[in-house]
Amino acid sequence: MSIRNHTKVIQIGDRKIGGGNPILIQSMTNTRTEDVEATVAQILELEKAGCEIIRCTVPTKEAAEAISQIKKRIHIPLVADIHFDYRMALLAIENGADKIRINPGNIGGLDRIRAVVDACKERGLPIRVGVNSGSLEKDLVEKYGGVTARGLVESALDKTHLIEELGYDKLVISIKSSQVPLCIEAHQLLAKETDYPLHVGITEAGTVYSGTIKSAVGLG
Secondary structure: OOOOOOOOEEEEOOOOEOOOOOOOEEOOOOOOOOOOOHHHHHHHHHHOOOEEEEEEEEEHHHHHHHHHHHHHHOOOEEEEEEEOOHHHHHHHHHHHOOOEEEOOOOOOOOOHHHHHHHHHHHHHOOOOEEEHHOOHHHHHHHHOOOOOHHHHHHHHHHHHHHHHHHOOOOOOEEEEOOOOHHHHHHHHHHHOOOOEEOOOHHHHHHHHHHHHHHHHHHHO
């Protein structure tokens, strides 16, 4: 078993990851974030189960604005999960999100990425750069002859370097795949090439039974 060097320390709300800090357990709500009551109730249940960071999807203006209300009633940092519309990231930041999860490849041009980076930089909020095997760029699929660990790592590092070039380095990197061996290999490769903390998880794991097995193997 290889032992990884200490990574950068990244502050998320009142918690820290990387640099030898304990691994934190994160979950994601499956409620409509706009439904504050249901979302808060689910987060409080997850807190009881040991959840230490929570991620909520932010697809609408109403969801972004709900973050401020949700934050008042929970006790763990909240990550805003953003897809496609960079304006939702800006609204989530304004409403108190502790961290932003984006895929720079699906929120538009450089000006939009810069707007999100600048807003995070102003408040010192970390960004999770997320890459998913289901949406790997076509040129990387062609380059490596399919969806491979090396292609996923290249995609993640390309996006990370893009944000670094915009002058920001409070970053966490994640590579997600429903294929456990692929996910493990990608993280092993990535850990050799960066000192950013890694967010590890199995996407689309499946049912309770199969999902538990996949997640246990992939994370453990």
